[in-house]
Every structure is written in structure tokens, then in C-alpha cells.
Amino acid sequence: MLKTFPKGGIHPPENKITSGRPIRRLPAPKVVYVPIAQHIGIPAEIIVDRKDKVTVGQVIARSGGFVSSNIHSPVAGTVTKLDMVVDTRGYKKQCIVIRTDPKDPANEDLPEEMLKTEIAMAPEEIRQRISDFGIVGLGGATFPSHVKLSVKEDQIDCLVVNGVECEPYLTADHRLMLEKSQQILVGIRILMRALGVTRAIIGIENNKCDAIDLFRKEVAGNDGIQIAALQVKYPQGGEKQLIRALLGREVPKNGLPMDVGVVVHNVGTVYAVYQAVQHNRPLTERVVTVTGKSLQDPSNFWVRIGTPISDLLEAVGGVPENTRKIVSGGPMMGKALKSTDVPVTKGTSGILVIPEGEASRGEPRNCIRCGECVNVCPMGLEPHLLMNLTEKGMYEKAAQEDILTCIECGSCSYVCPSHRPLLDYIRFGKSISRQLATKTAQQ
Template identity: 45%
Template sequence: MSGLTFKRGIHPPHAKFYSEQKAIEKLMPKGDLVFPMVQHIGAPCKPLVKKSDRVLVGQKIGEASGFVSSPIYSSVSGTVKAVSEILHPNGSKVQAVIIENDGEYTEIETMGQTKPLDQMTDDEIRELIKEGGVVGLGGAGFPTFIKLSPPPDKKIDHILVNGAECEPYLTSDHRIMLEETENVVSGLKVILRLFPDAKGVIGIEENKPDAIKKMQDAVKGEDRIQVAVLQVKYPQGAEKQLIYSITQREVPSGGLPADAGCIVQNIDTVVAIHKAVVEGRPLMRRIVTVTGGAVKNPCNFEVKIGTSYREVVEAAGGFIEEPVKIISGGPMMGIALFSLDVPIIKTSSSILCLSKAEADERKESSCIRCGKCATACPMNLLPMELDKYSRYNAQEAFLHYKGMECIECGSCSFVCPAKRHLVQSIRTTKRTILANRKK
């Protein structure tokens, strides 16, 4: 039987063969670690340390400065070299704490101290997740405790765990399901504890049969947890598409998953919830895939947050040829990097180094009105029209055609024979509209 799926979408070549069989290796950083105070959606953190301060592993170095914010913790012990502006992986300049690693990894005394789950109140669980600095690790970086605190009138009956990993090349979530299976189940049980009327469903694409079997074996006998096998299609892991695939429910226009009775969490986010609540350890590491035809030894690393991208690439053997493009994340929704001298942050999932043979460098040309972008769009939008209104700065028409509903998955750009920069122009207009609303 074919796996569950959603309407429309595309089938890009996945190229997961580079790293899907590579077990996670722990990478111990050698150089200084840099902790930007912006690693999540929402207000930047306020530094809690100053130059020359001694810090330990698990020490809070950035305090959340608003409701939508998330604290930041040191992943190493050492001395603060500076609190200054640095270049963020997204290209902006942000404040950061720079720590000279002493190589000892001395932890704070309270690390790992927590109560048994059955002795905690729901509020205590949410507070541990909040104070643990847990955010969405699928790319968005939205503070997790907010997702787990829906309005009282929203009846949540499905907790969906996104194990689709539909982005081409990426394999970090795949490896987590194979190597941290018990932690995935444990983290899901923590969430289910908060929603006693909900069932948990772990959605995994059919191209990961070993992960499907491993997770199915792990949840045997669990009345409230099951594994859903999904069709291999992009963007299967997007929230609204995953909800439709598993529940056949549609999130209303302008609505949130909670409006469809669902909460969606990424595989690594669920593991981070386990670590914060069950192990008493804040978010201090990411599982990062280093891949692409330009990399000597594609692999999956457990990387301490704050480690330099350059150091991670060097640990993978460096380049066998000069990459045409380096992307933080996947090729569909990732951000092109301008330099490797930027730090791994909470939302870093992959370092994709594309060879000349892999990169499509054709220039864009005029729209030929073929309609392929509309056929592919999983949100049932008209990307060609939104692109036109974006380029002419016709914001009212952009809003009329539901431009803010775009999930920026890149499906339209992928199928466009004219290689129009559709998703880029739509994204730019969305950012402009949101910025104007804040004024």
C-alpha cells in the first residue's frame, strides 16, 4: 500500500545516499565557540556574561528577553573572550558571546538534576522545556513551550512527530531515529503527558524503511503511539502537509495547526524535550549532516552549538573540489552561506556543499505562462501571479492572492522551466509586509 500523502507537491532527487548510512560521530570543537543571541524566532536574548568571565557547560549565557524568545546555554567550559557583534549565518550582524574553549567541558553542579516525570506537574514540564532553550529544530526555531501551550478552546487530539525529512540530501533526523530511538519515544511521551486526550503519530517517509521498522518496534504495546508511513514527496514534512497526510484535516486559511487539533514537532525537537525534562540537560547540541558532491567524506555529526561551520567541514575531510554553492540546511529551503566562518546555531541542520555537476546555474528568463508552479504548489496558490505582484511591489494584489499563505518550500522555483526566482521574490515581499505591520 502506498504511503499517506497530501495534494500536489514535487519529487526532487533526494541524494541521501551520501550520508544516510553514516552513523552519528561526536565532534569536539578545537577553536573558540560563538553563541549568537539570536537563534530562534522572536526577541533576541540578553547576554548574562561579560568579558573574562569563567563559564561552564550548561550555564545560561543568554536570557530570553520576551515571551517569544528562548534562553541560550554554553556548550563548553572556558573564558568569555568578548561580547560583541558577529556575522550570523543568515548574513545579519547580531550580538554574540565568544568563549575560549578550555577543552575540559566542566559542567555546572546542577546539570542532570531533575525529578521523575510522574512527580512533575504540567506547568513544571512546560517550564523545563522553556528554560531548557528548546525550539523547533526543523528549521523555524519557534520556542517549543509556546506550541505546547495552546489556548484552552483548542482541543488537541494529535501530536505529530515529523520524521519525514523530505529535504533532499539531509539525513540527520534519519540517523536520530535509528540511534536515539528510545529518546524519541520518551520525548513524545512527555508531550502526551501534557495532552491526555491526544495520540502520538510519528510520520516517516517510505524511503527510510530501517527507521520505520526501528520506530515501529519501539512503540509496540504503546496504546497512544503509532507510526504512519508517508509517501516520498516534497514538502511532506511541512506542518500543514503533514497534518493533511496523517489526519486528512486542513488547517484553515490564516490558522495554526492547533486549529486542526494538532501539534507538530520535529524529530530532534522531541529528543531535545526528552533531554530537557527527563535528563535535565538544556539544548546545547545539534545533529548536523555534512553532505554534497564537493565534500570529501559526507557524514553526520553531533556538534556543540557555537562550533564554527568551517571546523565542521574540515572534520568531514574538507572539499574535493571548490563548491559552487554552500547552503545551511537543505537545497529547497536552506540559506546560501557567504562564509564558513559563522557558528552552528540551534536551527543548523546541515551544511550542503554542491559541486559544479549538482548546481543548476542557469539564469532566469521570462515567464512562459506554463502553469507548472501552480500545479506544484502544495498551498494551492498561484506563484506566477505572486511573483509578478512582488516584482511590481503591488502589495494589495499580493495579499488578495493569499501571498502570506506561502510556506516558502521552493517547489515552484524547482519546477519552473524559466528558472524564475519565484520563492525569493515572494519571500522578500512577505518580509516587507510583516516589517510594515510592526511599524
């Protein structure tokens, strides 16, 4: 029987319409807009100025602290301004604007590099390289990867590699696993060396049988790396849900995977680690799925960080006339965009174009106490209660009811027959609860 997590979960339509589309490389844009806050933690500090010439991979913003990350130039060109630019969440963030030099050969597509399997670096050198080269979690959370590797000796016994990609429509990780399987396996061995572990598990949902078969073939005879096929259930890709499914370990409330001896990395992150350690390449590009039922040519792309999303949409035939909403990410956890001029960041996994008939929400009605939101919550919470407490401004009580443990998967809103905006209120309640907790801690 296929493994899965025991609490809650849903089965939304998969709509993986780009799973058979190979990754294409998007040409370097004329201008890139590179935010300095593309990760959880302290924003990076800008170290370039207007009119400066920059090269591909040059550090343009330096890590602002331990939980922070360097930012590198994705193109060769000239810094034209340091400006405030709206990000995918609709907030203005400080940004480095670079005009690409069309004559510089570094902006052209590079030839495919030879596979390098021999790992020469010591664990401390690997951790430093990952920090220096700006590697963060590419599954969406964008947590600086070197922090996860800075653990006490013997604290970790297993590396979990997240190849689940349970969010509907998105196929960036799936295609990366199919096209870069050998590099990902080397990246896993690099991370195993950095952590000092001899065991790794790659978790992949069973709707990606081609990836499961490919990896099983690649790891044949390697006792240290295991491939685990998982039941298709959302949100299987959540760290706590994945650890529970693969290892049967329960991460404590408000705890971290390392509390149960595990470090989790997304397959995209693992590939970025391979590129950094084996080929001296900082994180300046990533795979992005551009998809939607009404698009002319939905595809997966290698995209340079800072590329305007409008360039991606143009590459798939433009925005159809019947479009109601454009989402950064997937339909469950993604954020609707106010403009297509916002840039791709390290955390941009996909762009979803939703037509008129599928984007409208039902009219919210009174809660009928059916309990469906409770049944599907993978964290065992009571979403209806958390929404009510937030509505009434009872934030301390909401915190007592564990609102901060919500992973914002959206399962509750998806199943609510009264179309209650549960997740919207819970997100707001979480933000206020965090502010209150920070204020209390500082007193």
C-alpha cells in the same frame, strides 16, 4: 496506499548519501560564537560579560519574553567578547564569544547516559523545564517549544511527531531515529503528558523503512502511539501538509495546527525534550548533516551550538576545489553561505557542499504561462503572479493574493522551465508585506 497531502508537491532526487553514516561526535571547538537570536520571537538578553567564566549548560542569555528562549553555554570557558557576527543568513547578529578551557573535563565527551523511562514531572513542570532549558523546534523553524505546549485544556487531541525529513541530502533526523528511538519515545510520552493527550502519531516517509520498522517494533502493544508510513513527496514535512496527510485535517489559511486540535514537534525537538526532562540537559548541541557528492567523508555529527562551520567542513576532509556553493540546510530551502566562519545554531540541520556543475542557475527567461508552478504549489498559490506583483511593487495586492501563506518550499522555482527566480521574489515580497501589515496594525 501510503498517505500524503493532496495539493502539489515534487519528487527531487533524494541524494541521502549519509543515511548509513552513524552520528559522530565533533570535539569541542577552541572558540564558540553563540548568537542570542536562535529562535523565532524576541532575542534573548545577554546576562554575562567579558572575562566571565562560564560552565557547560549555564544560562548566558535570558529569554526576552514569552515567545523567546534561553541560551546556554555549550562549553566551559571564558567569555572573550560580545560581538556582532555574521549568521547563516548573512546578517550580523549579536553574539557571545567564548574561548573553551582545554583543561576543563566538562568539555570532553560525556559517557552515554542510562535510558530513563519513568516520567516524574507534572505537566506544568514539564512546560517550565522546556522553557528554562531553551528547547526550540529543531526542524528549521526554531519556534520556542514551550509556547506550543501552552494551550487551553482540551484544545488539543493529538500530538504529531515529524520524522519526515523530506529535504534532499539531509539525514540528521533519520540517524537520530535509528540511534535514539527509545529516548524519542519517552520524549513523546513526556509531551503527551504536558498536552494532556492520549494519542500521538509519528510520520515517517517510506524511504526510511529501517526507522519505520524499528519504531513499529518499539511501540508494539502501546495503543497511544501510532507509526504512519508516508509517500515520498516534497514538502511532506511542512506542518500543514503533514497534518493533512496524517489526519485529513485542513489547517485554515493564516491558522495554526492548534486550530485543528494538533501540536507538531520534530523528532530532534522530542529528543531534546527527553534530555531536558530526564537528564537536566539544556539545548547546547544538535545533530548536523555535512554532505555533498564531492566530499571526502560526508557524515552526521553531534555538534555544539556556536561551533564554526569551518570546523565541520574540516572534519569531512575539507572543501573540495570544485566547490561552487556551500548551503546551510538543504538544496530546496537552505541559504547559501557567504563565509564558513559562521556558527552552527539551534536551527542548523545540515551543511551542503555543491560542486561547480550542479550549482549554476539557468538564465532567466520570460514566463511562458505553462502553469507548472501552480500545479506543484502545496499551498494552492499562483507563484508566477506573486513574483510579478512583487516585481512591480504591488505588495498590498500580493498580500491579497495570500503571499504570506507561502511556506517557501521552493517547488515552484524547481520546476520552472524558464528558470524564473520565483522564490527569491516571493521571499522579498513576503518581507515587505509583513512590514506593511505591522505598520498598519500600529497606526
